[in-house]
Amino acid sequence: MRPVSVRTIVGIVLMGHYLSAFTVLGLPLFLPLFLSSLITAVPAWMYGVFYIIPTLLTAVFTPWWGRMADRYGYRLSLQRAYGGLAIGFFLAGVSQSIGLFLLALFIQGICGGAMGASNAYLGSFLDRAQLRVALNWTQFSARLAMVTAPWVIGLVMDYKPGLYIYSLLSLFPLSAFFLSFLLPITDKKPESNASITGKNGLMPLDAESMPPIKLPLLLGLQAVYSFSMVVTFPYFVLYAHKLGLKSNGVIGFFYGFPHLVYLMGMPALKKYRPPNALFNGLFLFAVSVLFQGYSPTIGSLVLFRLLMGVGIILTYCGLHDVLSHWAKAANSGAIFGQFDSAGKFSGAFAGLAAGFLVQNGNVFSPFYVAAVASFAAAFFILPYMKAVEGSA
Template identity: 30%
Template structure:
């Protein structure tokens, strides 16, 4: 399951940075629409994820996961044959509306697992996303020396297609967790974090971490002029590598401490942004840049496992499709908000958007105890 999601994510995350190269061929010579098109699939995913989640509860998570993977393949295929801006927009909308492989994968896992096993599986899913986020731009960069952007989209369509074929072989989720049928029956369980609290936790963490990604490359060039592209790439990937190296340990250590871990994650994300924001070009700039990336890595290593543990808590007694579809919508909304606000501030320089995670990260760290407070009384899963 993790490998299938990683294959789909490689395609979805590796190609958007190359849209500015494609747009002049489609009638946008200055690539003015690149920013909007970059967030368009994310916005559409935010709108569609809750709907697909409810359908997963009704028809089973496996068919809806296969649908998402085939949908992503179709969307990439449409982008590969785009001949004008309209056809590209349709392809990117289809990517958002028909995709949603992450929420579909987590719903599949939550229908078959529970407790520590579910938390571990969700942490692995985050690992697949971090692997794709760190490696996809590098792989796409290598392919771009041999293929044009539309040919890359055509090749990318093969990845979710292969993931769909692999998923078809997997069994429908049964056993360790609650089945789809059981999820629709009344259940009394210990109250955990509310859905609203989970959405705020997830969306807030995405906001304070993702907002740094698009502007890191120009910021690195500004802080450390002449830095080799390969070193910049390694610095970009460093926080995600920190998560991959530490998540198994931090997941075990944070059991029973998820709220403290999330608080630390928000605070460290704010600290990392502050380092990036205030470091000035000079002899020690590169060292401070490395410190900032490692602090962000610590934020991911503490915050993401904490979110996995809280999601496991939230999944108790709730329909997995509806829950993870709603949380995915909140996550994508956080990414869209990050993109919009960062674009508004980018005119003041590549470091300006980093003021947002400093302020928001500290505010969320102070408020974690409030918005992650368990719901009063036992949770009764609805019957309709």
């Protein structure tokens, strides 16, 4: 069989990740509308709880899936994620009761983690410099989904709302599942490594190979940043209604606008590594969400969502720089599993927090909390920036 080029392999992985992310990231925005078609008088807290169920389950299972990928193969882990998502979304689309819809969410969560599986696959054969760039591109595919999916799904909802959209979009991860068979099977970790890994699936590191930030701190930063972003997601439709926006298509555009900024700016990172990206990104993100909560108008929303997008670019650039160190110093499946899990756990907590904040405050409250968390993370990481910059 003719060898597949690295560029082609990366392209297939990114396409598969985009197809799965389109459904995972696009549909939850309209969860309040989907739930209202199953039950009447939906309490506000239920949106947040149902929003976080798949996220929480993915957080629980992703580290385990990562260790299984290290042991049994990275392509198989990708196929597990795509196949499970296809089944989960199809069941959600044919649900006629809240019980079956809940079961579908459980399947989506247990079999989720496509980003961690994609990154682990890439980490199994790319060197650190290539991987740092590739991680930005997997994030690019996720942001592309966040830009296109809410807008497209919003337009479909304007035309003909209904749960059938879940079943229709289950074809996306199903397509990714079949596309993954074009990928070569990468080598699993050598058995010699398995004998010296710790209980968390990581190999012991010497001082020379130690990344500039310890793993617990990296996971903590991922958790805080994910919380800051996700806490603003579940009630964005209601937030937009408060500002006077009515069209689901327009709301979907504003929801995805920061990620459009990411798509426009991220390709520059292939040739340019912005200095102090992690601190600057967290700080700009904090400023943007603070003003989205403090003085929101439809006009100012464009500016603040633009600033939010710049913050996302810089923050992910900084996080991926450190993450690429860890992925090449230890088992990539275990590392990406824990990194993805940290983000998912904090995202699940953010969903609950958003419900509490809106229930006891208003639709602007999640933005204030996101600003506080991001400012805290930015100033906490500041003393470490010299070590991060020196490790480039």
